[in-house]
Amino acid sequence: MDKQLKRMATMQRIQTTGLEIFYQKGYHNTSIDDILKELRLSKGAFYYHFQSKEEFFISIVQNLLFRKVYSSLIEPIEGEEDPLNKIAACFDNALETAEHNFLDYGFVLSNFITEFNGKNPDIMNYLQDILKVWEVNLVTALQKGKTDGYVNRHIDSEAVATYLISSYIGIRTLMVEGNGKMLRYKYIQQLRHYFKLIEHKEPA
Amino acid sequence: MDKQLKRMATMQRIQTTGLEIFYQKGYHNTSIDDILKELRLSKGAFYYHFQSKEEFFISIVQNLLFRKVYSSLIEPIEGEEDPLNKIAACFDNALETAEHNFLDYGFVLSNFITEFNGKNPDIMNYLQDILKVWEVNLVTALQKGKTDGYVNRHIDSEAVATYLISSYIGIRTLMVEGNGKMLRYKYIQQLRHYFKLIEHKEPA
DNA sequence: AGGGTAACAGACTTATAGGTCTGTTTATAG
DNA sequence: CTATAAACAGACCTATAAGTCTGTTACCCT
Structure with missing residues (x-):
């Protein structure tokens, strides 16, 4: 049973540094050997755990990327009141x-x-899926903000969500x-400036 | 003298389809042969005109990319009155x-x-240079908009410019x-919505 | 303790892609 | 018309990188 743990551990190791190097150098520009050199591991080890470079990358997307995006950009907003301030703080933090x-x-x-x-x-599908989850969550937060009296009822939540995501991606x-x-x-x-427009205006 | 023209013509041909394929498949994922196959040209022809793949790409950036960005995203705004509407129309068009x-x-x-x-x-420097020209032009247009009475004098033109560029890149x-x-x-x-905030408000 | 299998090492194969080199065509000059 | 160089063709070289395969180590089970 300990072997299961060891297996998981090394797979995690390879995936973690794999993501780092893929991020730094890009997928097509990094070789399996680049990752293995960093880890002082061999080809045999890698292909024992993963079928191919592509399958390996997909496993990273599903295991690491999805969870990290969720914990850093989605979860902090989920269920919170005052979504606009939460979103701004979350983006600022990231x-x-x-x-x-x-x-x-x-x-x-x-x-x-x-x-x-x-x-x-x-691979594109797996990546787009994460984006969709992000977008859906933003829309939900904005809608909840409407009912809670934090967000102007007349704004188009979906449009705001895509606008937020696009601006975030762009600034990065x-x-x-x-x-x-x-x-x-x-x-x-400018983001907070923009948020002033879609805040709930108290009727005078 | 006609040889000069022929030289320029074939170089242009290679660069044009080069940019197309680089755009479709990415730089690292496209081979010189991919481009040459499309053009029914030989390695000899390519390396007669260009020193290397990298030098070839840089020539594309300087000759094609810079000019195209300028004509599609910078020039349409330059010197125009009512910059906000011009920018929105320009972005929409692109x-x-x-x-x-x-x-x-x-x-x-x-x-x-x-x-x-x-x-x-x-290569990054050449690419960033284009971005800088774009940004400077947007700032100039916004400032001119202030003096012409189209843009609120209290907004931070540079911040708005980077915000615009980032949102555009993101949405794309x-x-x-x-x-x-x-x-x-x-x-x-949402862009036009945002623009309402930075428009010039007529004093009541 | 020892057999067996999981986990790993590393040489090898194969394909691809950047770049070179020699030969051939084309066209302008004299 | 011919010599000469530009413009191009395409075989070849070489390095790299994905993937394979055989051998070796480490660990668990009985």
């Missing part, structure tokens, strides 16, 4: 970790989407250059 | 061509930025899946 060159999973996601778009429909694409702190500040500023 | 699966150069740009980030600083990343028409509609709707 962008802060991104500043310090840590893995920002929302961005990793869009990164891979651009890389696999039109090339691998199979721009932040690659290094002046992240300034970009983050400007972005959050 | 997104419409993107719907029909044509090359949308603003997106191609961000596409390559994500692909080369952290991998090739040399999302549009890869196919439901482009709906996404475009939602995006432009």
Whole structure:
């Protein structure tokens, strides 16, 4: 029974550093040997646990990426009151970790989407699924915000959700250059500015 | 003298279809042979005109990408009055061509930025330069809008510009899946919504 | 303790892709 | 018309990377 644990442990190890290197260098630009060299493991070990590079990547998407996106960008908003402030704080928080060159999973996601778009429909589906979960959750939060009196009832929740996701993905694409702190500040500023429009206005 | 023309013509041919295929399949995932096969040309022809794959790509960025981004996203706004409406119309127009699966150069740009980030600083600089020109132009247009009475004087033009670019890049990343028409509609709707905030308010 | 299997090592195979090199065509100049 | 160089063809070289296969180590079970 201990072997099961060992198996899981090494698979986790390979997947974790695999995601890191895929993120840094891109999928097509990283070889299995790159990952194995970092781990001081052999080809035999890798292909004992995974069938192929593609299957390996998909396992990363499902096991790591999905859960991380969920815990960093979805869960913090779920069920909370005052969704707009929660969303702004959550985005700000995620962008802060991104500043310090840590893995920002929302961005990793869009990164891979651009890389696999039109090339691998199979992988694309898994990636798009995560986006959909994210979007659905934002819509739900906004709708709940309406009934709780935090969000203007006349806004189109779905449109706002896609607008939020797109702006987030975009700002992260721009932040690659290094002046992240300034970009983050400007972005959050405009985001909160935008939120003023869709807040619930108390009738005078 | 006619040879010069022929030289330019074939170089243009290779570059044009090169950009198309690089856009479709990504830089690392397309081989020189892919491009040459499409053109029914030989390795000899290619390496007679270009030193390497990388130098070839850079020439595409400088010759094609820069000019196309300029003509599709920068020039239409330049010097116009009522910049907000101009920007919205310009973005809407660019997104419409993107719907029909044509090359949308603003997106191609961000596409390559994500692909080369952290991998090739040399190419990254050329790509970032285009972004900077875009941003500077937006800032200029917004500032001019202030003096012309179209834009609220209290807004931070630079922050708005980065916010605009990031949202545009983001929405294009999302549009890869196919439901482009709906996404475009939602995006432009929210964009115009956002613009109401930074419009010039007539004093009552 | 020892047999058996899971877990891993690493040499090998094969395909692909960037780049080279030599030969051939084409076209302009004198 | 011919010499000469530009423009191109395509076989070849070489490095890399995905995947295979055989051998070896480590651990569990009886």
